[in-house]
Amino acid sequence: MAEYKAFTQEWMDAWKEKITGSQEYKEIAKDWEGSVSITVNADPSKNVPETVYMFTDYWHGDVRDFVLCDAARAQTAKFVMSGDYARWKQVAKKELDATKALMQGKLKLKGDLTYVVRNIKTVNKVIDLLTEVNTIFPDEG
Amino acid sequence: MDYSIVNNAQDLPFSFIVQDIIAGNLERSAAKLAVFKKMEGIAAIDLPDIAAAVTLIFQRGKLTLETGIVSNPAIIIKTSSDIVTDLNLLKICCGLPCYFNASGRRVLRHLLAGNLRIKGLFTHPVLLNRFTEIMSVI
Numbered sequence: 284m285a286e287y288k289a290f291t292q293e294w295m296d297a298w299k300e301k302i303t304g305s306q307e308y309k310e311i312a313k314d315w316e317g318s319v320s321i322t323v324n325a326d327p328s329k330n331v332p333e334t335v336y337m338f339t340d341y342w343h344g345d346v347r348d349f350v351l352c353d354a355a356r357a358q359t360a361k362f363v364m365s366g367d368y369a370r371w372k373q374v375a376k377k378e379l380d381a382t383k384a385l386m387q388g389k390l391k392l393k394g395d396l397t398y399v400v401r402n403i404k405t406v407n408k409v410i411d412l413l414t415e416v417n418t419i420f421p422d423e424g
Numbered sequence: 425m426d427y428s429i430v431n432n433a434q435d436l437p438f439s440f441i442v443q444d445i446i447a448g449n450l451e452r453s454a455a456k457l458a459v460f461k462k463m464e465g466i467a468a469i470d471l472p473d474i475a476a477a478v479t480l481i482f483q484r485g486k487l488t489l490e491t492g493i494v495s496n497p498a499i500i501i502k503t504s505s506d507i508v509t510d511l512n513l514l515k516i517c518c519g520l521p522c523y524f525n526a527s528g529r530r531v532l533r534h535l536l537a538g539n540l541r542i543k544g545l546f547t548h549p550v551l552l553n554r555f556t557e558i559m560s561v562i
Contacts, residue, residue, distance in 0.1 A: 383505045387474050388437025396441065397448035397561040400512045 286417045289375070290323060290335045292351055294418065299339075299349040301412040308412065309344035312405040316342060317361035320352070326368040330421035341405075362394035368421075377414045381406065426485065427460060433491040438476040442469065443489060445512060446558055456558050459519075461485045463558070465551040467499035467544075474505045480555075499552050500543040507534050515562045520553055527562075 287294035302308050318340040325334045336357040340347035357363060370389045373379035382403065384390040392399065399406060429447055433439035449456045463482035470477040470493060479497055481488040493500065501511070513527040522528050534540035544552060 380506060382509060383474060386438045386441055386471070386476065386505050388440075395448055396444040397452065400445065400509060400561045403509055403513075 284417050286419050288419050289372075289421060290331075290337070290351070294416065295337060295339075295349050295351065297416045298413050299346050301415050302346050302409060305408070305412060308405075308408050311408050312341060312344045312402075314343070315402050315405045318348070318359075319362045319364060320357035320360035321371070322354075322357055322363065322365035323371050324365065324367045329368050331368045339409075341409075360394075362392060362399065364390060364392050366390035372420055372422075374410060375413055375416075375418055375420075381410050427457065428486045430486070430488045433478050433489045436476055436478060436491050438469075438471065438474070439478045439489050439491070442478055442480070442559075445561065446487065449558055449561065459554050459557050460487075463551065463554050465499070465548065466495050466497040467551065467555045468493045468497040468501070469508065470500060470502040471505045471508060472502070476505075482551075498544045498548040499555060501540070502543070503534065503540040507540055510534065511540075511556065512559055512561050514556055514560050516557045516560055519557065521556050521560075 285297070287297045318338060321337040321339065323331065323335040325331055334354070336352045336354055337350070338352040338356055338360060339349050366384070366389060370379065370384060374381050374384060374390070379389070381390060385392055427450055429443055431439055431443050446460075450460055461484055464484050466479060466481050468477060468479040477491075477493050479490045479492065479494045481490065481495060501508070510527060510530050514531060515522040515525055515527065521531075523532050531540065535542070542552065
């Protein structure tokens with residue numbers, strides 16, 4: 284099975300492919316509208332020398348842009364999620380539940396929280412599909 | 425908007441989640457705002473798995489959040505962090521939580537299994553229903 288270096292465009296493409304290939308996602312996400320940016324804070328000690336910004340866009344079960352971006356574009360997303368590299372790695376390895384991480388302040392969310400809670404199944408499904416991507420993490424590769 | 429929320433529990437990230445959900449609901453729903461303005465009493469949410477507890481003191485249009493369980497709340501919801509969001513998905517019908525859809529049945533199952541405990545469930549039903557209504561995002 285192909286492996287992808289985390290936080291590269293190839294890795295994002297593989298994640299997007301998982302989402303677009305999921306019939307379950309299409310059904311769960313039929314009401315979701317809007318973009319989510321993900322900010323992974325720099326952690327030079329873990330081989331993440333610079334903050335990584337990703338822009339992902341979802342529309343009623345379809346997936347639109349799914350790209351690495353700069354800080355300015357990340358801020359334009361409907362929802363901005365941010366956190367330290369170690370936390371995102373835990374989420375991507377299914378060691379940390381994203382909702383729990385938000386409640387504990389390990390991840391932060393900017394945007395309408397009521398919308399996210401209403402669509403929590405969609406959020407969880409997107410993260411579940413991320414955990415299916417065979418990922419090489421910067422501090423493991 | 426004619427209400428206020430004071431968060432004295434800023435050391436607790438979970439308090440911001442509670443604050444954001446309530447504020448978001450009050451901004452988007454006049455009905456929830458009307459309920460909020462009637463609320464008087466103290467409720468708390470206790471999530472032992474993430475060591476987070478927050479007390480909500482309602483004073484007719486004003487809400488104060490405090491860290492921990494303080495001031496002898498009439499309502500205490502004790503559950504885990506993965507179950508508490510199910511309460512936010514309860515549909516409210518005629519001012520009462522609906523237990524006949526999927527979310528409602530899930531909450532009932534948690535109650536029956538003991539994974540969700542509510543102090544004041546039978547003794548303070550009005551405050552509990554109102555609390556449920558302003559926390560529900562549906």
